[in-house]
Amino acid sequence: MLLKPEKMKILKKTIGDGRILLCVALVFANAGLFIFSPRTKSKSEAEKIPANAAIFDNPLALVLGPQTGENRTDREISQLQQRIRDGRNVELWLDRLGWAFVAKARESFDPGFYKLAEQCARVIEMRNPQSQEATLLRAHVFQNLHRFKESEMLARRLVQQRGLSFEYGLLGDALMEQGKLNDAVEAYQRMMNLKPDLRAYARAAHMRWLKGDLAGAIEAMQLAVSAASPSDAESAAWVNTRLAFYEFQAGHVDEAEQRCAFALSIQKDYAPTLLLKGKMLLAQSRFREAADALQDAAKLNPVPEYQWTLAEALRGDGCEDEASGIEARLRKHGASSDPRTMALFLATRNESPSTALRLARTELGSRSDVFTHDALAWSLAAAGNLAEAQKEMQRALAEGTEDARLFFHAGVIASQSGHTADAERWLHKASELSQLLLPSERDELQNAAACSAETKAFQPTKPFSLGTDTARKTQPQTKT
């Protein structure tokens, strides 16, 4: 039983940006309104779906819906759907289909595919409530939908029941996002001990980076890159991009650029690589080239981090109207797709501090890692609550993460709080990594550093802000 393709097309057209998540939401909301066309496969799963059934009541119909796209993953999805319709070994193929949707979500940055994967798990559980495969799939989906507590609960059940290395990795991921780094390290080590591979090495690299060990992160990510396979281009592109980022942070620009080029040769138009490439070009004030790369990246993955960076590039290139347009869209949709980055964006520009604070606090409810603490600290500071901002900032810095934005925020908050020595120290550390900051943040950092040099600290009462006039502070390049 399938949603008619033309209906899906109309649905997408109506929504405006064909992202499947919204389609799924609408399908759910209007479950009774759509008509399904029965297939004629005898004795197949498809036949068991009653005509005119609502998709909401029949997740199988949802996961068997037609998919557009013609890449390898799309073809795999279509093949798996057909196997399920054929009605043999359905549980196995549903599990495979679920993971194919996960792969598609990673490739396309469309979280709607995670919802489809979740529906696969749901169908399997309807047939076999004890299915560990379904639990694993569901836990992975929850993790990617930022439902970390639920993911942790399922992952703990899995490691207790059978303890595969991948399950320890999933548990570590859920713990890490909740800021429980020591427990996450333990879970990752179990994963590594059971099976060292790309996934284990990449997690070790990220954990080392979080703990401020950049050289160790590079070492581990090199092992991950070595373990990457042409059969899994997205994973290979991902680990190469992360290694490029580490090299960029270490000041090895040539190596970072080569890594990015290689990642893009493996996975053409890979959004995370394009984003990093754009950021590296921004660091060199090559605004036009940066904007080109970031346009592509933001088109593929229109979330706040990408749009914010793109707006900075466009503004640097003198395209103020375009930059403002991007920011307007960001204000309109950003809170729903990435509240944490939206909070940072608003706080950085001193816009709607109360909204920024609300978003950051909400995020902290589910995700309490160092970056959410930083977003909350920055929002608190923007709202004028420096005492709480100081406390949150200490939490953000507690793990020793070497991150330019953390240091920049810590320096400004310390300065505003009258902690001169701390301000100087954090601003200095931020300056050492200033290539990682956005142009407007770099400008403000320079201002702050200059101010610090003159007065040995900021005036406690001086309002910090990259503010609404940031655009004026950032020197636009003349377009030729």
Added chain:
Amino acid sequence: MKKITYLLSRGVIALLAAHLIGAAQASSHMDAPLITLDPAANTTDVYAFVQNENGTKSLVTALGVYPFEEPGIGPNKYNFDDNVLYQIHVATGNDVAAGTATLSYEFKFNTTFRNQNTILQSYLGVINDVGDANQNLIQTYTVTKVDHRQGNHRTVLGTGTVPPNNQGIATPFYNQGNDGNNPAKDGVATESELDRYTTETIKNLGGGYFSFAGQRDDGFYGDINAIFDLLQLRSPGKDSQAGFNIHLMALVIPLTELGGDQQIVGVYATTSRRQITILRDETGRRPVRCGDPQLLGPWVQVARQGNPLFNEGLVAIADKDRYSRTSPESDNDLFRRYAVTPELARLINQIIFNGQLPDVETDRTDIAGIFIPDLIKVDLSTDRCRLAGNGTQQGANPDDPGFSRLGTFGGDTLVSQIQPGFGNGVIPGGWPNGRRFGDDVVDIAVTALISNLRVNPPIIRGPAGDGVDFNDVAYNKVFPYESTPQNGRNHSHP
């Protein structure tokens, strides 16, 4: 429902005694769920058989990795992984029954680039000779012998170079007419006929050792898709591995190193990766370079392979990763039940024979005798085994007279000097006495599973099979035996 085609062969019955080393299902191309995510370390097949070169017998061993390697993929190529430890293990004497390695042969790779400032990762132009200026990516390897009888004493046997992958225009000499547009060359009967790249990279390590490491065609053949699609076999079957390559490490071991030819040895292989600690302590934080052994933890075994099809066809999903992590020493405790009560035999009986063969489902001590411990057992006392070439009717490089893909089921036998076998020392000419390139391990395994080899005379049902009776590229009858790698520019999958 399409049934397995089988033909009863009375001649075969006489050859099958209860101690016949039997079989199982599909080779290890899609085995443990976790290792399939790590193809560089994912073993495909292990081979082991007796050859005789210029009057000197030796043991040929080989290990394949990278299942379903698509020829010609780029820019990120399939290459041996510098951070994987590839090992071929040989058990002798009492170690065979114990499942313990007596000697281990390690392959360790090192990758370099002539020019890193290019997107042309592997080829800068047409490669005329291995290692010439147009070969950008250079892999070399070191073979080390570890003697477990002497406190794991390590001896470096030598180093070799990996030939380029068969891309097409860039690597014309792999292909027919030395033209990169043509399909890969067929198998040959003599060393002088081998393609240039292979010839240039067969390494004489001295002392009777020869090695080769590089891309080859995947010589395994079988309708794996149909077997794992609820045994819905078809006629003709489709070779699931057709058109795909693997990466192969092959090593000729002189029998003097193993204690002579009056014995049965066991062969298996493993791959391992380095464990690292998630966090380095403060003292460990210093400038690092990738692969610095001082900064890396112990090797952790991530894959294991002995007889074809055991982990994939007999071991349950829940235990597949455990199999990958463990040694044959623990097979009797952990995995014997999968051989004694093979689920696949039950499925075949129920799905294909409507339950009419209950004797094949339980108490399969004959099957356990082959797989437990999971080593390929090779009787070294025989003459050299017969080799597969281009088939029986091909003039240029025919199969050796008497060669049968079905081994003993096809009347292809050898004579042992050290065991009675089926009588007068007659033993199988191919798997499960060793494993040759060209052995139809799927058909042999299915036939053994549906037969009852524990009674005298044994009840043979078959030979049965999957409808795939030959590889898509012919084998070489000279080292490294495995067929020429498929051309990235000109190959096809059925």
